[in-house]
Amino acid sequence: MSAEIAELTKKEYEHGFVTEIESETLPPGLDEDVIRKISAIKGEPAWMTEWRLKAFSQWQKMKEPDWPHVNYPPVDYQAISYYSAPKRPEDRPQSLDEVDPVLLETYEKLGIPLHERAKLAGVAVDAVFDSVSVATTFKDKLHELGIIFCSFSEALREHPELVKKYLASVVPVTDNFFAALNCAVFTDGSFVYIPKGVKCPMELSTYFRINEASTGQFERTLIVADEGSEVSYLEGCTAPMRDENQLHAAVVELVALPGARIKYSTVQNWYPGDEEGRGGIYNFVTKRGKAYENSRISWTQVETGSAITWKYPSCILYGDNSVGEFYSVALANLRQQADTGTKMIHIGKNTRSTIISKGISAGKGQNAYRGLVQIMKNAEGARNYTQCDSLLIGDKCGAHTFPYIDVRNTTSQVEHEASTSKIAEDQLFFCQQRGMDMEESVSLIVNGFCKEVFRELPMEFAVEAGKLLAVSLEGSVG
Amino acid sequence: MIEVMEQTELYLGAEITRGPAWSTERRQSARKRFRELGVPHGRQESWRFTNPRKITALEAVPAAAEGVANLTAERVAEYLLPDTAWSLVFDNGIFRADLSSRDGMPEGVHIEPLASGEPAELGDIENSHAFTTLNDAMWTDGVSVRVDDGVVVEGLIQFIFTGDGDGGTPAVHTRNLIKLGAGAKLNLVESYRGRGVYWTNAVTDVDLGENAELTHFFQQLESEQACHTSRFRVTQSPASTLNTHNLLIGGDLARRDIDIALVGEGAHAGIDGLYVVHDTQLSDMHITVDHAVPECTSEQYIKGILDNKSRGVFCGRVIVAQDAQKTDARQTNRNLLLSDDAHVNTMPQLEIYADDVKCAHGATTGQLDRDALFYLQSRGVDEVAARDLLLFAFANELIDRLPSEGIREHAEAFLEHRFHSARQLGE
Numbered sequence: 001m002s003a004e005i006a007e008l009t010k011k012e013y014e015h016g017f018v019t020e021i022e023s024e025t026l027p028p029g030l031d032e033d034v035i036r037k038i039s040a041i042k043g044e045p046a047w048m049t050e051w052r053l054k055a056f057s058q059w060q061k062m063k064e065p066d067w068p069h070v071n072y073p074p075v076d077y078q079a080i081s082y083y084s085a086p087k088r089p090e091d092r093p094q095s096l097d098e099v100d101p102v103l104l105e106t107y108e109k110l111g112i113p114l115h116e117r118a119k120l121a122g123v124a125v126d127a128v129f130d131s132v133s134v135a136t137t138f139k140d141k142l143h144e145l146g147i148i149f150c151s152f153s154e155a156l157r158e159h160p161e162l163v164k165k166y167l168a169s170v171v172p173v174t175d176n177f178f179a180a181l182n183c184a185v186f187t188d189g190s191f192v193y194i195p196k197g198v199k200c201p202m203e204l205s206t207y208f209r210i211n212e213a214s215t216g217q218f219e220r221t222l223i224v225a226d227e228g229s230e231v232s233y234l235e236g237c238t239a240p241m242r243d244e245n246q247l248h249a250a251v252v253e254l255v256a257l258p259g260a261r262i263k264y265s266t267v268q269n270w271y272p273g274d275e276e277g278r279g280g281i282y283n284f285v286t287k288r289g290k291a292y293e294n295s296r297i298s299w300t301q302v303e304t305g306s307a308i309t310w311k312y313p314s315c316i317l318y319g320d321n322s323v324g325e326f327y328s329v330a331l332a333n334l335r336q337q338a339d340t341g342t343k344m345i346h347i348g349k350n351t352r353s354t355i356i357s358k359g360i361s362a363g364k365g366q367n368a369y370r371g372l373v374q375i376m377k378n379a380e381g382a383r384n385y386t387q388c389d390s391l392l393i394g395d396k397c398g399a400h401t402f403p404y405i406d407v408r409n410t411t412s413q414v415e416h417e418a419s420t421s422k423i424a425e426d427q428l429f430f431c432q433q434r435g436m437d438m439e440e441s442v443s444l445i446v447n448g449f450c451k452e453v454f455r456e457l458p459m460e461f462a463v464e465a466g467k468l469l470a471v472s473l474e475g476s477v478g
Numbered sequence: 479m480i481e482v483m484e485q486t487e488l489y490l491g492a493e494i495t496r497g498p499a500w501s502t503e504r505r506q507s508a509r510k511r512f513r514e515l516g517v518p519h520g521r522q523e524s525w526r527f528t529n530p531r532k533i534t535a536l537e538a539v540p541a542a543a544e545g546v547a548n549l550t551a552e553r554v555a556e557y558l559l560p561d562t563a564w565s566l567v568f569d570n571g572i573f574r575a576d577l578s579s580r581d582g583m584p585e586g587v588h589i590e591p592l593a594s595g596e597p598a599e600l601g602d603i604e605n606s607h608a609f610t611t612l613n614d615a616m617w618t619d620g621v622s623v624r625v626d627d628g629v630v631v632e633g634l635i636q637f638i639f640t641g642d643g644d645g646g647t648p649a650v651h652t653r654n655l656i657k658l659g660a661g662a663k664l665n666l667v668e669s670y671r672g673r674g675v676y677w678t679n680a681v682t683d684v685d686l687g688e689n690a691e692l693t694h695f696f697q698q699l700e701s702e703q704a705c706h707t708s709r710f711r712v713t714q715s716p717a718s719t720l721n722t723h724n725l726l727i728g729g730d731l732a733r734r735d736i737d738i739a740l741v742g743e744g745a746h747a748g749i750d751g752l753y754v755v756h757d758t759q760l761s762d763m764h765i766t767v768d769h770a771v772p773e774c775t776s777e778q779y780i781k782g783i784l785d786n787k788s789r790g791v792f793c794g795r796v797i798v799a800q801d802a803q804k805t806d807a808r809q810t811n812r813n814l815l816l817s818d819d820a821h822v823n824t825m826p827q828l829e830i831y832a833d834d835v836k837c838a839h840g841a842t843t844g845q846l847d848r849d850a851l852f853y854l855q856s857r858g859v860d861e862v863a864a865r866d867l868l869l870f871a872f873a874n875e876l877i878d879r880l881p882s883e884g885i886r887e888h889a890e891a892f893l894e895h896r897f898h899s900a901r902q903l904g905e
Binding site for chain 2: 402
């Protein structure tokens with residue numbers, strides 16, 4: 001069995017290739033001028049430039065967090081280029097046909113036929129290639145319903161009042177080191193606004209792709225669901241093979257106004273580095289949602305990529321009867337390190353939250369769940385259920401659980417459960433005896449382990465997630 | 479509030495040199511290390527939820543070397559458990575031979591006060607836990623126990639440590655050393671009692687030989703104005719068994735650190751804990767179980783009952799080393815909140831580097847079951863009695879596991895008293 005494992009573990013990253021498109025790129029380094037320049041390139045209003053500069057000065061006073069259970073060499077923030085855009089920014093393609101064929105080919109290689117997917121699955125795609133939006137589809141259809149789905153820079157131009165109102169209302173500028181950095185230098189991202197009572201007829205989706213070598217990717221996503229509205233948003237990521245570590249510090253903010261529902265799903269498959277831990281993406285992401293009365297925020301994530309993941313999609317259950325959910329599958333293979341989890345802050349009465357976290361460790365991967373459940377004094381009748389399961393494949397990996405539970409009233413109920421196990425020999429034997437090969441057997445068992453999370457994913461994502469896990473597992477069987 | 483620097487010196491008591499000559503050198507290096515570490519503060523991760531301000535605010539000074547001699551035989555009689563066969567009594571860190579009874583100790587059991595006994599091997603000084611380092615520098619006395627190979631001690635040995643705030647606020651640094659030879663067996667009780675304002679800072683080190691078995695009952699019934707910090711460090715050889723039962727009821731701020739190192743295959747550690755706090759009390763348990771070798775088992779079962787504005791902190795950590803296959807580690811923390819002002823922080827943590835292991839943890843925080851209350855009331859039990867009954871049932875799970883009938887009865891009586899007084903306050 002071990003020979004097979006060794007062979008399977010060596011499998012190279014499938015999505016490793018570089019698309020050669022000329023890019024307009026700022027030289028490495030970060031100071032006020034760089035920020036002014038980014039702001040100028042984006043054609044931003046003066047208040048935005050000021051806001052960025054303020055964030056920058058705050059960031060300079062902050063310290064990079066050292067509490068996560070991860071190890072990496074210090075990042076030189078002056079060695080990163082903070083802006084890169086595909087050529088012809090003034091001449092952006094207006095429809096899919098106008099999109100650079102090389103770019104479309106890149107998506108093809110990733111197995112994401114943009115137009116086909118858009119048509120067949122009814123998905124509107126706001127494709128982010130490096131830092132500038134290249135194509136936005138189905139806009140008109142959404143426009144009819146009053147839904148705004150556009151790039152962040154466009155939102156700043158067309159809907160500054162909405163952006164101004166909600167930007168940094170959930171994740172304050174000084175929330176953490178990486179969020180402050182993002183505020184200062186973010187180049188683009190997505191903006192979604194769903195008007196009152198509107199149910200978004202299709203899944204909204206953004207595909208991120210880091211391309212230009214040593215370019216930090218700083219995305220900003222803001223989703224506002226007005227009263228009684230509903231939206232499901234998909235985010236998927238994959239990146240080409242690089243030797244140099246690439247930094248990614250995104251910020252995602254969700255605002256669920258009274259009665260609204262937001263479902264945010266992520267499949268993250270960035271380059272995890274090679275066997276020796278060389279290369280790979282550093283993924284330091286801040287994701288948080290604020291839920292008003294009777295609203296619901298649901299985070300679902302499948303994290304299989306990145307050398308280092310530092311990510312805690314959180315819910316502030318601010319309004320009474322609001323609901324927060326977190327479903328996660330995190331895989332750490334090779335020398336990947338993941339420190340991920342969630343925070344559920346119960347402020348309103350009768351707020352409910354569910355956390356289902358499945359961690360899979362293989363190779364020399366280190367996987368940590370870190371979560372906070374906080375029940376404030378006024379959160380009467382609050383309820384939390386947390387389940388963290390870890391699966392260990394191989395004897396050189398690690399699975400860790402660091403839950404923080406903080407309860408301040410008597411009417412709430414908080415439960416936390418965790419277990420750690422490995423794939424049992426008898427399960428493998430059973431599958432193999434029925435004619436499945438080793439790989440299929442493990443894949444089947446792991447998929448079963450993750451089922452509770454996968455069924456929360458939108459249909460098309462669930463398929464992709466299952467495939468992705470199977471591919472990643474090929475290098476992780478034990 | 480005095481400055482940190484001054485606080486450090488206050489704790490080290492100018493240039494006090496006390497204790498036996500064999501300990502002097504070690505004390506000096508511990509003093510140096512404590513000065514480097516400084517007094518803990520709330521910004522350190524391990525003190526994040528238990529702000530040590532309550533301890534520093536006492537401005538406790540090293541307990542007088544001559545002792546206070548206030549402790550009477552009547553009070554000792556009250557502190558003795560019904561099953562106790564032998565006892566050693568310390569008042570403000572000073573051994574009281576007159577109140578102790580060591581007659582008829584079986585052959586092969588060597589019990590003596592640490593300060594006046596044979597030179598002992600206390601190991602390296604603590605490098606990171608400042609209050610343990612302070613203990614390294616400042617311990618006045620404690621118990622040294624050595625049980626020879628194969629000696630099984632049937633009777634119960636009780637150590638009584640009292641704090642007395644009469645005439646000043648003493649810092650009492652107690653140091654115990656317990657060594658069980660291969661196949662030895664011992665039943666031990668550590669009782670911490672006292673009155674007034676004082677600070678107990680105790681360290682107990684245990685070394686269990688192959689197949690040795692220690693049953694340990696830790697009874698912390700300090701005065702509610704006092705602060706208590708204690709450290710319990712155990713190293714376990716192959717196939718040894720530790721069962722430690724911790725009852726934490728007293729102290730304005732009480733923190734107990736338990737560190738178990740399972741370094742011999744097939745060792746088992748059972749750690750029970752029950753904290754019952756009210757008013758502004760804070761009770762903290764930090765437990766680390768280090769599974770360093772294969773085939774060890776551990777079980778942590780900690781429960782808490784919190785009333786009024788009290789706080790409970792539980793931080794349990796299980797570490798399973800890369801080669802520690804076939805480990806079975808369990809960890810449970812259950813809390814019952816009786817008041818909206820009570821507050822619980824629980825952090826059940828697992829750090830696992832081996833794949834063939836069974837590890838599970840669970841934590842719950844909740845209130846008394848309304849349905850159960852209703853059921854009892856519908857059967858004619860009044861609300862107050864029903865509440866008492868359910869509280870008692872919650873605690874009883876751990877009381878039941880206590881090592882002897884006498885200890886169980888004693889604990890039951892104490893809890894009954896506590897629930898009763900809480901009820902009267904509530905009325």
